[in-house]
Amino acid sequence: MTPDHSHIHCDQHGEALPTFVCGHLFKHPVQRWFGDAPTADVPYPDSWCARCNAEFLKVCEWTEDNSDCLDLTIICHRCYENSKASSVESLGGKDKKAWIEAVTAGYHALVEKQRALEADYGISHFERWDYDQSTGTLTFSDGGVARLVADIEFIGSVSATGGTWLWAWANFHNEAQVVSRIPAVRDHGEKNGFLHLTVPLWRGGETDGWELSGVAAKVLSAKGVYRVPTDDGFLYMALMSIDRVG
Numbered sequence: 001m002t003p004d005h006s007h008i009h010c011d012q013h014g015e016a017l018p019t020f021v022c023g024h025l026f027k028h029p030v031q032r033w034f035g036d037a038p039t040a041d042v043p044y045p046d047s048w049c050a051r052c053n054a055e056f057l058k059v060c061e062w063t064e065d066n067s068d069c070l071d072l073t074i075i076c077h078r079c080y081e082n083s084k085a086s087s088v089e090s091l092g093g094k095d096k097k098a099w100i101e102a103v104t105a106g107y108h109a110l111v112e113k114q115r116a117l118e119a120d121y122g123i124s125h126f127e128r129w130d131y132d133q134s135t136g137t138l139t140f141s142d143g144g145v146a147r148l149v150a151d152i153e154f155i156g157s158v159s160a161t162g163g164t165w166l167w168a169w170a171n172f173h174n175e176a177q178v179v180s181r182i183p184a185v186r187d188h189g190e191k192n193g194f195l196h197l198t199v200p201l202w203r204g205g206e207t208d209g210w211e212l213s214g215v216a217a218k219v220l221s222a223k224g225v226y227r228v229p230t231d232d233g234f235l236y237m238a239l240m241s242i243d244r245v246g
């Protein structure tokens with residue numbers, strides 16, 4: 001299972017990158033996916049189902065002895081992305097109940113945090129805001145004078161054209177300074193079986209963005225969340241700390 005960067009042809013998507021999934025995920029993508037977290041070098045890591053993962057966990061690597069179950073299948077990276085996106089729909093039972101509780105608690109906590117940001121800093125009343133990925137800061141200013149500087153961490157973004165949510169930890173265009181802490185939210189999802197925190201991209205909109213931001217702000221102990229428009233939707237960022245300047 002060495003990464004292969006050559007292209008394959010997909011009937012649906014044309015020229016695309018080859019990715020590897022177990023035969024069970026290929027046939028039934030709406031289930032939990034296992035495998036490494038994506039990285040800039042390996043954005044579509046080899047993935048397998050819970051049954052294959054039980055084999056994997058026996059030695060914590062794939063060997064000649066335990067890889068027979070995999071029935072490894074090559075699919076195009078866009079089919080991979082779409083299939084993996086659909087896996088969030090498999091959340092059910094106890095995990096789903098716990099997830100709904102986590103979203104509700106995160107959202108209520110976020111409403112309180114946003115109220116406090118307004119009361120303490122009047123955060124919605126500045127003439128302009130500017131963020132700088134290289135310094136990891138969001139600056140609020142009036143009359144060309146900076147008034148507040150926040151330490152920011154990107155949470156994720158909503159694409160209006162794609163109708164999708166993309167976690168900042170899986171968006172490799174982001175600079176390191178704004179995504180050093182967000183992987184803790186993915187880890188929280190891994191621990192609790194919260195698929196919406198571990199699947200990089202899935203069908204979601206503005207409301208999902210706020211709900212996930214509430215959960216992320218809680219996990220990160222952020223002071224609040226700021227949302228800015230992008231060319232194609234919105235970017236949500238956690239405000240980790242805020243300083244008055246000027």
Ligand SMILES: [Zn+2]
Nearest residue numbers: 022024049052
């Ligand atoms: Zn499998």
Ligand SMILES: [Zn+2]
Nearest residue numbers: 010013076079
């Ligand atoms: Zn495809």
